[in-house]
Amino acid sequence: MRNPDDPEPCTSGTPSQAQIDNDHRSLAQRQHDALVVVGRIALMSGLGDLNGLPVSIIIRTTLQDLETRAGVGVTGGGTIIPIKDVIRLGAHAHHSLAVFDRATGSALDLFRTKRIASPAQRLMLIARDGGCTKPCCTVGAYGTQVHHVTADWSHGGNTNIDDLGLACGPDNRMVGPNGWTTSMNDRHEVEWTPPAGLDTGQSRINYYHRPEALLRPPEEPEPECPESRDLESAEPDSADPASVTPEKLDPEPITPEQIDPQPSDHTSEPGGPAPPDTQAA
Incomplete structure (x- = not known):
């Protein structure tokens, strides 16, 4: 009689009268909860192994995602699972925390004692x-x-x-x-x-x-380009906007004569002489 609302539910034997009175679930709900318990017991039984591991769900996630309850987890088969489902599945599982350092309780170095990985x-x-x-x-x-x-x-x-x-x-x-x-x-x-x-x-x-x-960021900063270093040493004030003058921007400005040096003799071009009938008038 596993009443989820009872702080001390009866898990074996005959429940007391107080436990029966505090159980307000319907018959259908009690039958559903009993079926869930039966299925969970069956899944936790010995089901063999696959590639050296017991048949179970293996999920990879990060500690940050678990703490913030945001993000996703990835199963061993590549399925993406929301982090809320990862927490729900982990509530009734035996956890194996993978810490990437030398301080671990499992023997991860077998040397020549075994060929098959543990x-x-x-x-x-x-x-x-x-x-x-x-x-x-x-x-x-x-x-x-x-x-x-x-x-x-x-x-x-x-x-x-x-x-x-x-x-x-x-x-x-x-x-x-x-x-x-x-x-x-x-x-x-x-x-x-x-x-x-x-x-x-x-x-x-x-x-x-x-x-x-x-x-991930690079482990070492990228080396500085030698050409950019030479340019900075040649023009130290180029980064200051106040030091930029018109002479620095354009040391040889274009004059109006370079734009239109001489009027054209062709009457169809702009700047050419007027037609004869216009001059006579």
Whole structure:
């Protein structure tokens, strides 16, 4: 008898008479609430796993959006959900907070002890990559595998969070000799380099699942243009409007003679002599 208006509802056994008297729900409402509880218990039961994670909803959002209750969240399949629905779904869920620093309670570095990534590592990669990291691939996180980015497991690679990335099955199998190669840059982004037959070897990054990364400010200010620095040193007062004079704007002004130097002899042109009959009159 889970009465939502009762501060101490009866969750098992027989409810007391006071709890029965305080329950003002209709029969249809009580049946609806009971069906919701039954469905919730079934969903929280063991339903297997998918790609190393229990069957559950995984949502990426920011702490700022949660605090302001504005914005959206993105599921592992790429579905956009309003933040109010994210909070509602999270009210009855076990939360896994992804904090991007070294202070974490889960083992995110397995080195050579395991080849398969742990559930904690997969959650961290979903929060970081969002989906397949190969350029132009739109496969969401639910359809990806954990790929050893810096070095393959068979070549001595480690199963550490900074050496892993998400990739769908077909793209994961494209990495190998005479194929695509992957690397990790300083911002922990997976870079894909095509084989020599497709391109000149320029690495690429997939921002399809993380468009917000394109809006972040540059880590270092852009260098100043040498030409603009020379112009500023040559004319230090050019930025002052009061220092601008007509001579600086136009050192060689155009005179009226340059506009109309000589009257034309052609009678059809402006400035030419009048017709003969007009002069006689």
